[in-house]
Every structure is written in C-alpha cells, then in structure tokens.
Amino acid sequence: MTDRTDISRIRYDEGCLAAHALNVVGDRWALLVVRELMLVPRRFQAIRAGLPGITAAVLTQRLGQLTQSGVVTHDRATGLYALTPSGQGLLPVLQAMCRWGALHPGHDPRRFISPTALMISMTAMIDRRAAQGLRTVAGFRSGTDSFLMRLEGDGGATVTTGAEGGEFWLEGDGNALAIAVYGPMPLTGSVASGAIHAQGDLTAAQRFIDLFRLR
Known part of the structure; x- marks a missing residue:
C-alpha cells in the first residue's frame, strides 16, 4: 500500500497508528473541514461558511493536504469538494469526539454551530435505548441545506x-436548531418565540427531539 502522507508534514515520528492518523488529519481545522463535507459535497465558500474562524489561505492549505492524503477529492469542473471513502470513514471518529466532548466542562453552545455539526452531534447523542424500535423521518432546513434524519428502529x-419526505420539518440556523433540540424549552416555545419555524406534526417532533441529550 502506498503511503500518501507528505513526509514534509510528519509531526509525529512514530510507528504508532494513532500518530500516523494524526499526521494525516491532525492539523488544525482538518477534522472540521472533514465534518463540513461529511453529509454533502461543497464548494470552497460553502465550506468556509461552516467554519467562520478559518482564513481562506488556511482552508486552501487544508483542502490541498486532505486531497493529497486521499481523504478529499476535488472536481475542478464543478468546484465541488467531496470526501473519499477514507474520509467518510471518519464519521465514527467525529461521533466519538462529540460524545467525549460532552463529558468535559467548558462547552459553550452560544458559539457558532454549523447545521452539519448539529446533525452529526445528534447522531452521536441520541438516547439509543429510548429510540429502540422507533421509526420516523425528521426534516431540518438551515439556509440552503436540507437534511433528513431517519430512525430505523x-x-x-x-x-x-x-428536501422532501420528513414527517415534520424544523427550520432555523444551526444555533437556533441546537437550542430547540438540546435546550429545556418545549418545541412549541421555540416556535412561538420565532427562534425556529416548524411544519407538520409538532407532537411527533417533540417526541423526536426528546431523544437527544448533551449529557
């Protein structure tokens, strides 16, 4: 198997597989770039919109490194960046980091949360015991993004x-949706305040979001 890691970027001169993985995706912002591509291919500016703290120069560098490492592909005809199967394989890593991070103090949900970040966190933080046997399709809209979250039992x-198929739809920016999902206010309160918009069966929507906890 060919080692695609750029030797000039090796930071951990060890034979440890964890160190090797960090040599591939351990640079600052790299895993968050992967996160923004996990659910849908995106163009450069759309990736940057999900990472408001990154500069254009750093994002260009990270995309180049991830492409060289075989984690990301770039279609020059469309401008779209997408994850390779190797990149898609990092989803369990991101989910595990969400669960691990929830155990540590200092998390500030008032800081920017991208819609993709929220969707991935929800797949990590669902109460699997409470969700056992449940089947539903929930819809989420945020800006130009539309997601369907499925419970398969x-x-x-x-x-x-x-953009279609949800039994109900919740719409808002990433932070507003995160508060509606994880916060203490009933969904009807979030809707009444104008923080989010909703369509469909709100009773079913409330039962759905009750499955998610940060702790």
Whole structure:
C-alpha cells in the first residue's frame, strides 16, 4: 500500500497508528473541514461558511493536504469538494469526539454551530435505548441545506440530504436548531418565540427531539 502522507508534514515520528492518523488529519481545522463535507459535497465558500474562524489561505492549505492524503477529492469542473471513502470513514471518529466532548466542562453552545455539526452531534447523542424500535423521518432546513434524519428502529439515527419526505420539518440556523433540540424549552416555545419555524406534526417532533441529550 502506498503511503500518501507528505513526509514534509510528519509531526509525529512514530510507528504508532494513532500518530500516523494524526499526521494525516491532525492539523488544525482538518477534522472540521472533514465534518463540513461529511453529509454533502461543497464548494470552497460553502465550506468556509461552516467554519467562520478559518482564513481562506488556511482552508486552501487544508483542502490541498486532505486531497493529497486521499481523504478529499476535488472536481475542478464543478468546484465541488467531496470526501473519499477514507474520509467518510471518519464519521465514527467525529461521533466519538462529540460524545467525549460532552463529558468535559467548558462547552459553550452560544458559539457558532454549523447545521452539519448539529446533525452529526445528534447522531452521536441520541438516547439509543429510548429510540429502540422507533421509526420516523425528521426534516431540518438551515439556509440552503436540507437534511433528513431517519430512525430505523435499531436505536440509531442516520442523516442524508433531501428536501422532501420528513414527517415534520424544523427550520432555523444551526444555533437556533441546537437550542430547540438540546435546550429545556418545549418545541412549541421555540416556535412561538420565532427562534425556529416548524411544519407538520409538532407532537411527533417533540417526541423526536426528546431523544437527544448533551449529557
């Protein structure tokens, strides 16, 4: 197997597989770039919109490194960046980091949350025991993004892009939706305040979001 890691970027001169993984995706912003591409291919500016703290120069560098490492592909004809199967394989890593991070103090949900970040966190933080046997399709809209989250009865949640098919739809920016999902206010309160918009069966929507906890 060919080692695609750029020797000039090796930071950990060890044979440890974890160190090797960090040599590939351990640079600052790299995993968050992967996060923004996990659910849908995006163009440069759309990736940057999900990472408001990154500069154009750093994003260019990270995309180049991830492409060289075989984690990301770039279609020059469309301008779209997408994850390779190797990049898609990092989803369990991101989910595990969400669960691990929730155990540590200092998390500030008032800081920017991208819609993709919220969707991935929800797949990580679902109460699998409470969700066992449940089947539903929930829709989320945020800006130009539309996601469908499915419960298939096994206790887990999966996310795809899609504009139709949800039993209910919740719409807002990433932070507003995160507050509606994880916060203490009933969904009807979030809707009444104008923080989010909703369509469909709100009772079913409330039962759905009750499955998610940060702790």
